[in-house]
Amino acid sequence: MFKKNILCIGAGYVGGPTMAVIAHHCPDYRVVVVDINHDRIQQWNSGNLPIYEPGLSEIVAEALGKNLFFSTDVDGHIDQADIIFVSVNTPTKTFGLGAGKAADLQYWEQTARQILKASSTGKIVVEKSTLPVKTAAAIGRILDSNDKGIHFEVVSNPEFLAEGSAIHDLEHPDRVLIGARPTESGQAAMLQVVDIYRHWIPEERIITSNVWSSELSKLVANAFLAQRVSSINTISALCEKTNADIEEVAKAVGMDSRIGPKFLKAGVGFGGSCFKKDILNLTYIAENYGLFEVARYWEQVVEINSYQQRRFVNLIITNMFNTIVGKRIAIFGFSFKADTGDVRESPAINVCQALLDEKAVLAIHDPKALEGAAQELGDYAGQFSLETDPYEAASGAHAVVIATDWNEFSTLDYKRIYDSMEKPAFIFDGRNLLDHQKLYEIGFSVHRIGRPSLSRI
Ligand code: UDX
Ligand code: UDX
Numbered sequence: 437m438f439k440k441n442i443l444c445i446g447a448g449y450v451g452g453p454t455m456a457v458i459a460h461h462c463p464d465y466r467v468v469v470v471d472i473n474h475d476r477i478q479q480w481n482s483g484n485l486p487i488y489e490p491g492l493s494e495i496v497a498e499a500l501g502k503n504l505f506f507s508t509d510v511d512g513h514i515d516q517a518d519i520i521f522v523s524v525n526t527p528t529k530t531f532g533l534g535a536g537k538a539a540d541l542q543y544w545e546q547t548a549r550q551i552l553k554a555s556s557t558g559k560i561v562v563e564k565s566t567l568p569v570k571t572a573a574a575i576g577r578i579l580d581s582n583d584k585g586i587h588f589e590v591v592s593n594p595e596f597l598a599e600g601s602a603i604h605d606l607e608h609p610d611r612v613l614i615g616a617r618p619t620e621s622g623q624a625a626m627l628q629v630v631d632i633y634r635h636w637i638p639e640e641r642i643i644t645s646n647v648w649s650s651e652l653s654k655l656v657a658n659a660f661l662a663q664r665v666s667s668i669n670t671i672s673a674l675c676e677k678t679n680a681d682i683e684e685v686a687k688a689v690g691m692d693s694r695i696g697p698k699f700l701k702a703g704v705g706f707g708g709s710c711f712k713k714d715i716l717n718l719t720y721i722a723e724n725y726g727l728f729e730v731a732r733y734w735e736q737v738v739e740i741n742s743y744q745q746r747r748f749v750n751l752i753i754t755n756m757f758n759t760i761v762g763k764r765i766a767i768f769g770f771s772f773k774a775d776t777g778d779v780r781e782s783p784a785i786n787v788c789q790a791l792l793d794e795k796a797v798l799a800i801h802d803p804k805a806l807e808g809a810a811q812e813l814g815d816y817a818g819q820f821s822l823e824t825d826p827y828e829a830a831s832g833a834h835a836v837v838i839a840t841d842w843n844e845f846s847t848l849d850y851k852r853i854y855d856s857m858e859k860p861a862f863i864f865d866g867r868n869l870l871d872h873q874k875l876y877e878i879g880f881s882v883h884r885i886g887r888p889s890l891s892r893i
Contacts, residue, residue: 438503442465442466442517443468443513443520443521444522445551446469446525447476447480448487449489450565454521454606457606459502460495461636466505469504470507488804490601514554514555514559517559518559519628519629520551520559522564525709526539526541527539528712534720539566541568548578552581555584555588556586558588559589560588560628560629561579563590563593568721569721572591573590576588589616591614591615591647593612593613593615594654596609596654597609599773600776601775610641612637612642613644613645613650614650615645615647615651618646655715658715659734662715665703665741666736668701669702669703671685702868703744703867703868706741707779709780709781711741745786748866751864752837755864755889760834761794762795763858764797764858765834765836765837766798767837768836768838768845769802769805769839769840770782770840771802771808771842774842776804784809787866788820789816792813799830800822803844810822830857831857836857836863837866838865839867841869850875860881861881865882865885868887873890876892
């Protein structure tokens with residue numbers, strides 16, 4: 437007999453790992469994850485998980501069938517639940533009012549209505565997906581517009597996990613944030629959510645706030661992280677014009693304890709499902725309140741990210757004698773960062789599309805993201821190949837482009853790669869990942885971000 441029933445709607449990158457960790461630490465709770473996507477649920481149940489995340493398959497295997505269950509029966513599980521986490525996707529709107537900026541809340545609203553319809557008792561509904569500020573109020577209104585005489589309490593509990601380190605982040609979060617209404621029932625609901633996390637997280641790391649602060653904090657945390665990446669990337673452009681080295685600058689700046697060393701790695705730009713979406717959301721909210729200067733400020737973070745990707749493409753084309761028509765180029769890495777198969781908003785997409793538009797022939801290698809690459813580049817079928825072996829990808833290529841910071845790229849045999857390539861052989865390291873001096877000594881012309889080129893031409 438379980439003490440409480442937890443339901444999570446949305447078995448994606450957020451819902452799946454979060455619920456697996458909750459189930460792992462809360463054997464007294466029954467955790468069910470539901471999703472409308474049958475294939476996804478089947479994969480969660482099969483042991484061949486739909487997402488790659490280090491450490492995830494082990495904890496899923498341990499809890500699956502004991503207190504962790506995956507199902508497509510959304511309605512059937514709603515009424516059994518005491519607490520319902522909602523982590524359905526909230527993509528940027530592509531149509532109508534706020535297109536290109538505002539969050540598309542249709543799945544959230546549908547889910548809220550579904551919860552309402554299937555419930556015979558009141559429940560705590562937890563916002564896990566990132567949502568615009570004040571969504572909880574809107575969702576609360578929908579949920580409370582019932583004639584069943586039941587009350588729903590909407591609590592905000594934003595997710596701060598980063599892909600690739602999701603399990604570590606869930607096990608050892610810097611903080612868990614729970615936002616609730618200041619009413620008696622709001623505070624009681626908040627305590628129930630706090631109780632879940634108390635199973636493994638020290639009290640001082642569980643912080644509470646009002647709902648709006650919680651919703652806004654998530655957007656702001658991501659905006660600040662993305663802003664650091666764009667800031668360092670602007671300085672990388674300046675470094676390339678001077679004799680400064682971005683790695684040295686980032687180190688010197690990051691050692692100031694007020695600034696700190698994290699998120700100062702210059703590269704081909706940030707990707708992922710959250711940064712751009714959340715900043716656009718923030719700017720949309722600011723504009724809605726007439727705060728145009730605030731909106732323009734944050735918009736620049738996204739603009740600089742595109743600029744950095746364009747700069748990287750230009751670096752490749754100009755150094756390859758201004759033409760890449762028909763040239764084979766090996767792309768190492770397609771996911772938006774290392775240790776994930778996720779390609780959403782990956783800088784590799786824009787870089788590859790630009791190279792394909794210039795009529796290059798791409799051989800793409802990624803340890804986990806080849807399926808995503810095939811989907812993203814579908815329009816260019818016939819102009820690229822997917823390679824499971826990096827040496828195959830590089831064989832006969834004029835250049836190797838590092839687009840993702842997979843650690844294993846730094847341990848490859850670059851002498852072997854060099855020998856198999858067309859000459860002159862180029863490496864464009866969009867993540868400043870490799871040992872450039874060594875590559876130069878092998879014979880490569882090495883071009884990188886924010887550092888002088890090691891060119892043989
Ligand atoms: C991401 C972000 O990380 C999160 O912050 C954002 O707010 C939503 O998008 P993620 O878990 O990565 O969350 O999204 P995704 O992997 O797309 O998972 C969402 C899941 O919800 C999908 O499996 C989808 O099938 C499911 N879903 C969607 C439902 O079950 N019902 C719906 O009505 C809509
Ligand atoms: C982010 C937030 O970190 C997380 O808290 C939130 O819940 C979801 O959004 P995620 O997108 O998974 O997580 O990855 P993150 O590690 O933040 O990296 C985002 C992008 O920035 C990646 O493309 C990464 O390569 C890039 N990045 C990060 C840099 O280019 N330089 C850096 O120094 C750090």
